[in-house]
Amino acid sequence: MSTITLTVKKIPEIYLECESLNPDTFAGKNAEQIAKLPCYQGKAMSTLGDFFTIEGNAGATATDTQIVVNGDCSKMKYIGAKMTAGEMVVNSDCDMYTGSWMSGGKLLVKGSVHSFCGLAMKGGEFTVEGNAGNYLGAAYRGDWRGMSGGILRVKGNAGSDIASFMTGGEMIIEGSADIHIGTHMDGGKIIIKGNVNRRLGGQLVKGELYVFGNINVMMPGYKKVSEVDLDVDGTKAKFAEYIGDLGERHPKKKGETVYGKLYKKL
Amino acid sequence: MSEYIIKNGHVFDPVQGIKGDKKDIAVKDGKIVDKVGSSAKVIDAKGKTIMAGALDIHAHVAGPKVNAGRWYRPEDKHFDSHKVPGITRIEGGKSIPTVFKTGYAYARMGFTFAMEAAMPPLYARHVHEEIHDTPIIDEGALPVFGNNWFVMEYLKNQEIENSAAYVAWILRQTKGYGIKVVNPGGTEAWAWGLNCLSIHDNVPYFDITPAEIITGLMKTNEYLGLPHSMHIHQNNLGNPGNYTVTLDTLRLAEGVKANNNFGRDQIMHSTHLQFHSYKGTNWGDFESGAKEVMDYVNKQKNITVDTGNVTLDETTTMTADGPFEHHLHGLNHLKWFNVDVELETAAGVVPYIYDPNIRVCATQWAIGLELALYAKDPMRCFITTDHPNAGPFTRYPRVYAWLMSKKYRDERLNTFKHADKVISATNLSGMDREISLYELAQMTRAGPAKALGLSKDYGGLKVGMNADIAIYNIDPDNFPSAGAEIEKAFGNVAYLFKDGKICVENGKVVDMGNKHTFWVDAKVKENKQVMHDIREKFLKYYSVNENNYPVPESYAPHQHIINVDAA
Numbered sequence: 001m002s003t004i005t006l007t008v009k010k011i012p013e014i015y016l017e018c019e020s021l022n023p024d025t026f027a028g029k030n031a032e033q034i035a036k037l038p039c040y041q042g043k044a045m046s047t048l049g050d051f052f053t054i055e056g057n058a059g060a061t062a063t064d065t066q067i068v069v070n071g072d073c074s075k076m077k078y079i080g081a082k083m084t085a086g087e088m089v090v091n092s093d094c095d096m097y098t099g100s101w102m103s104g105g106k107l108l109v110k111g112s113v114h115s116f117c118g119l120a121m122k123g124g125e126f127t128v129e130g131n132a133g134n135y136l137g138a139a140y141r142g143d144w145r146g147m148s149g150g151i152l153r154v155k156g157n158a159g160s161d162i163a164s165f166m167t168g169g170e171m172i173i174e175g176s177a178d179i180h181i182g183t184h185m186d187g188g189k190i191i192i193k194g195n196v197n198r199r200l201g202g203q204l205v206k207g208e209l210y211v212f213g214n215i216n217v218m219m220p221g222y223k224k225v226s227e228v229d230l231d232v233d234g235t236k237a238k239f240a241e242y243i244g245d246l247g248e249r250h251p252k253k254k255g256e257t258v259y260g261k262l263y264k265k266l
Numbered sequence: 267m268s269e270y271i272i273k274n275g276h277v278f279d280p281v282q283g284i285k286g287d288k289k290d291i292a293v294k295d296g297k298i299v300d301k302v303g304s305s306a307k308v309i310d311a312k313g314k315t316i317m318a319g320a321l322d323i324h325a326h327v328a329g330p331k332v333n334a335g336r337w338y339r340p341e342d343k344h345f346d347s348h349k350v351p352g353i354t355r356i357e358g359g360k361s362i363p364t365v366f367k368t369g370y371a372y373a374r375m376g377f378t379f380a381m382e383a384a385m386p387p388l389y390a391r392h393v394h395e396e397i398h399d400t401p402i403i404d405e406g407a408l409p410v411f412g413n414n415w416f417v418m419e420y421l422k423n424q425e426i427e428n429s430a431a432y433v434a435w436i437l438r439q440t441k442g443y444g445i446k447v448v449n450p451g452g453t454e455a456w457a458w459g460l461n462c463l464s465i466h467d468n469v470p471y472f473d474i475t476p477a478e479i480i481t482g483l484m485k486t487n488e489y490l491g492l493p494h495s496m497h498i499h500q501n502n503l504g505n506p507g508n509y510t511v512t513l514d515t516l517r518l519a520e521g522v523k524a525n526n527n528f529g530r531d532q533i534m535h536s537t538h539l540q541f542h543s544y545k546g547t548n549w550g551d552f553e554s555g556a557k558e559v560m561d562y563v564n565k566q567k568n569i570t571v572d573t574g575n576v577t578l579d580e581t582t583t584m585t586a587d588g589p590f591e592h593h594l595h596g597l598n599h600l601k602w603f604n605v606d607v608e609l610e611t612a613a614g615v616v617p618y619i620y621d622p623n624i625r626v627c628a629t630q631w632a633i634g635l636e637l638a639l640y641a642k643d644p645m646r647c648f649i650t651t652d653h654p655n656a657g658p659f660t661r662y663p664r665v666y667a668w669l670m671s672k673k674y675r676d677e678r679l680n681t682f683k684h685a686d687k688v689i690s691a692t693n694l695s696g697m698d699r700e701i702s703l704y705e706l707a708q709m710t711r712a713g714p715a716k717a718l719g720l721s722k723d724y725g726g727l728k729v730g731m732n733a734d735i736a737i738y739n740i741d742p743d744n745f746p747s748a749g750a751e752i753e754k755a756f757g758n759v760a761y762l763f764k765d766g767k768i769c770v771e772n773g774k775v776v777d778m779g780n781k782h783t784f785w786v787d788a789k790v791k792e793n794k795q796v797m798h799d800i801r802e803k804f805l806k807y808y809s810v811n812e813n814n815y816p817v818p819e820s821y822a823p824h825q826h827i828i829n830v831d832a833a
Binding site: 139143 | 338339340341342344348349356600601
């Protein structure tokens with residue numbers, strides 16, 4: 001695996017759209033070629049070389065490419081978006097769309113990410129060591145296809161409207177999250193180790209929600225059915241099991257209605 | 267204005283019957299001329315195909331429902347919001363492109379005219395605002411009449427003269443081009459929670475049937491002598507078994523004679539026929555009725571049709587057929603937009619994914635191609651995708667490639683997930699016909715121009731006609747064998763002349779041209795009854811004042827007015 005290191009040399013004046021900053025675009029290119037890749041500031045096109053010093057070469061394929069990004073990326077969007085393979089480590093905060101539409105590989109952000117990150121993620125591993133904003137792993141504005149695969153882990157807190165329209169994959173928030181979690185969810189798994197505010201699993205058709213902390217206000221469409229012992233992401237404990245959202249349509253399998261599940265740690 | 271001489275190209279022009287012969291074409295002052303001076307700029311078209319600019323007879327490209335699609339589907343334009351170098355503005359959107367992209371994309375494919383297929387009269391200003399902002403191509407818009415209260419009341423009593431006076435008034439108020447009919451009676455019936463699924467269903471309250479509305483509007487059209495015929499989206503769209511309703515509707519054309527000074531022969535244009543050519547009783551035994559429908563169309567000479575080819579893309583359906591969109595939303599559960607337009611019409615919008623892995627979608631794809639391949643007279647069968655309903659218009663090159671190469675369409679057909687079922691539900695696999703370049707020029711140029719009553723100046727390359735010329739990188743002596751190459755050639759013209767000006771060169775837009783808005787000004791005798799009815803309905807029902815209804819001149823500053831005298 002070849003490592004290529006990008007270091008921010010100029011903070012963009014307005015937000016920079018780094019749609020080229022991913023292993024797939026870098027694959028097979030040397031530092032000089034990568035410096036010429038486009039990035040947009042509004043309607044003006046500039047190049048990655050205008051904002052980063054670039055050292056090393058990318059591997060022949062995305063799988064063989066590791067990208068390390070240093071410096072302040074808090075005004076950069078789309079880092080690691082659409083990546084299908086390879087590895088990326090960003091030693092900074094990032095702006096919107098980080099890791100969105102990714103379908104493979106590993107993306108590690110050592111800082112925090114803004115809203116709309118991990119949108120419609122299909123596969124791979126996306127880890128945020130800081131906090132995440134709103135709409136994490138959700139569907140793009142207007143779209144009805146949210147996160148469908150992969151593992152999205154946030155070590156801090158997450159905002160509101162996370163995992164909207166989720167259909168698969170796993171999202172783990174080690175801190176707390178705000179309102180509207182897993183709205184319209186139709187599969188997949190969300191684990192929240194801290195507290196959640198309200199409107200958890202509204203209009204949820206299928207899928208699993210796990211909450212370790214408190215739920216400020218429970219949705220009326222959930223009904224407690226039993227208590228179970230579970231091992232959730234390394235934590236063994238007793239959970240109250242709820243089914244829901246009872247106000248939503250639910251599919252039938254072998255004559256039985258399939259409900260979404262909500263597990264609240266006791 | 268500059269003079270040009272296009273040399274050595276292979277010309278395909280149904281107007282003059284030229285089938286690929288090498289012929290020089292001279293252009294001066296926006297017209298095709300006999301000869302030009304020695305200083306004329308020479309365009310070398312050696313090894314290239316030359317046709318007139320194409321005309322799209324039916325596309326939803328401007329107006330409130332198109333814009334509803336744009337604002338409620340931000341995801342449709344998400345990844346294409348960047349500015350590219352050159353004179354063009356940002357081009358966003360796939361199934362519902364921005365007005366700018368609409369103009370550029372049509373021009374790049376060799377089109378010089380598009381007809382907005384459904385203009386709600388009340389919102390005509392919005393339609394014209396968008397048309398005005400669409401660069402390069404000429405456009406017109408068809409106001410919808412099939413569920414209009416005035417029309418239903420006049421036609422119920424067979425008052426063709428009053429109906430004609432009202433239509434003429436609307437065309438002038440809205441700067442409209444002709445008579446569009448969408449699910450006649452059915453959209454109005456839906457206000458009562460009903461629909462008209464056959465042409466003999468009664469429209470509640472108005473006590474009239476779709477058959478009476480259709481026949482009445484055909485007669486109204488010929489009474490006025492409009493350049494285009496009555497243009498119909500039939501009842502019972504998109505349902506298995508609907509081909510019998512389609513045949514019933516088409517038969518209404520028997521016995522009605524065309525009356526106009528524009529060289530138009532048809533009295534009914536039946537649009538997006540693919541959606542109306544289904545056999546079977548449900549989605550399980552759903553199959554093609556293309557042969558039955560086209561057998562009738564082929565022998566009934568006063569009908570023209572367009573195909574409505576499914577392109578197998580994710581798209582956005584939109585129509586004035588309100589009940590249909592509600593029905594579709596019930597099938598796919600995707601977001602639904604709906605609006606009622608007072609006394610006139612309604613509209614709905616629902617996203618739709620024509621998934622090649624779904625048997626029904628693949629069968630619809632095959633039916634669309636069958637229709638074009640069954641057509642015996644390419645001057646009466648035009649290729650459309652009912653943009654964006656069956657697919658975006660930007661897929662025309664691919665549709666052409668499927669029609670022009672049996673190999674290419676068979677590759678697609680045989681690799682469907684349910685290929686066996688699709689093959690047995692359709693006749694496509696047994697069809698060997700490949701559409702020729704000459705036939706394509708009939709189906710996309712001369713044919714639609716004639717059906718729109720524009721054949722005097724458009725759709726051909728005869729001396730005196732408008733210099734709308736598309737030059738493609740296709741050598742007819744060495745026709746591309748790969749479908750992808752055909753697609754590429756039709757998607758990127760070598761040159762597009764619009765009104766004698768080069769607007770596209772090597773697939774790149776280089777000039778915004780001088781676009782015009784076409785509309786029809788029909789003069790009728792003063793009709794006090796109709797003017798009284800209009801005044802009364804505005805006072806009683808409309809949410810706007812009659813004086814705020816017309817489209818002001820400033821909304822269509824570059825007009826091409828076609829005058830009709832029925833007085």
